[in-house]
Each structure stands twice: as C-alpha cells, then as structure tokens.
Amino acid sequence: MRTRLIPQFTLLAAALVAAAACGPKKASGENAVKVTDITMGRSLTADIKIDDKSVDFKPADVIYAVVEAKGTGPATLAARWTYQDNQVVTEESKTVQLTSDEPVRTEFHISKPDGWPAGKYHLVVTLNGTKAGEQDFEVK
C-alpha cells in the first residue's frame, strides 16, 4: 500500500507545481503600461499637475497637457497637436520608465510667441505608438 501511495503523492505534487506555474502571469511589455488620465490647462504645479484645468485658452497662453500613466516598463508618450482641419501644429514625444503602479505624470506644453490663431484644436496622445487618448480644446 505504502509503495503505491508515494507515486500518487508525487504526481499530485507535480500537478500542483505545474498549476502554479501556469497561473495568472504578471503583465509584461506594452500591456503593462497604460494612460489613465489626460488633463489640460494654463499652468502647472511643481509636482506636474494642472493648476487650472481648462480646454479654453487665450492666444497668449502656454497650453499644457498632463498625461498620467501607470504600469511597469518603458513608455513612449507622444503628443500630436493639430489645428482645425488636421493641420499639424507640432509633435513631441517623451520616454519614461514606469517602475510601479505609482502613476507618472508627463507634461507636454506648447507656446507661440506671436499668439495662437483662434479656432478649434485637437490633441492626440499615443502610448508606445498606439492611440491612448485625445482632447479637444479651443483658442478664443
């Protein structure tokens, strides 16, 4: 009896180890990072948060967008700013290293010394090349 139980126990232990190895895996690579928030405004706090949220701007404003991302791994964030019928205003990208679930805030800003033309604008944010969010805003 004893000699038959040992192989059965060994098989059970092996099955448990295999099941544990096949359990939920920690996300890795691009799936591990995500954009959780996009806010816009005219100024920033020292810890990179929008001071006065707004999507309405004046021609002389510096326009800020703060992108909050979470996860683990490298994240290349890009901001593409366009005017009216998709005329590109400018593009900017930044790679950040996300190390935990603590969110990392990245600010993108644009300014125009002679003032922004009035009209409707659009911001598209991508994360590692994939669209992660967008925001309309207007200069009046």
Added chain:
Amino acid sequence: MRTPDFSNVQSGSSSSNDSGSRSYVVVKGDSLSAIAKREYGDAKEWRRIYDANRDIIKDPDLIYPGQTLRLP
C-alpha cells in the same frame, strides 16, 4: 482663408520621475525671482534657476517669453 503658420511654435515636456528637474515656459511679465517665488515659495531661490540655465540665460535680468527653463 490663410493657413496659419505654426513654424515658430515652441514645445517641450517633462515627467514627474525626471531626475529632479522639470521645464517651465517663460510667459510675459515673468522674472526669475517671480518664478522662484511661485515655484519654491521664496523669490531668493532665483539663483537656483539661473544656475540651472546658464547655457540659455546670459543676464538673469533678461528672460524672454517662450524660453523653456529647467526648474531644478
């Protein structure tokens, strides 16, 4: 309707996990002491900003709208 010219647009970025600095775009009416007062709560800290930006600020009394400064 004329197509606007965006060739002089200035842009930049910084992150909360950058090693100890971020960027700030100078606006009309700014001075180093005013920025220091706003960012650090003490106008006397203007020299920190000046020292971090000596490559682009030649005279601490002269900064220009649109300049992007590093805030240490």
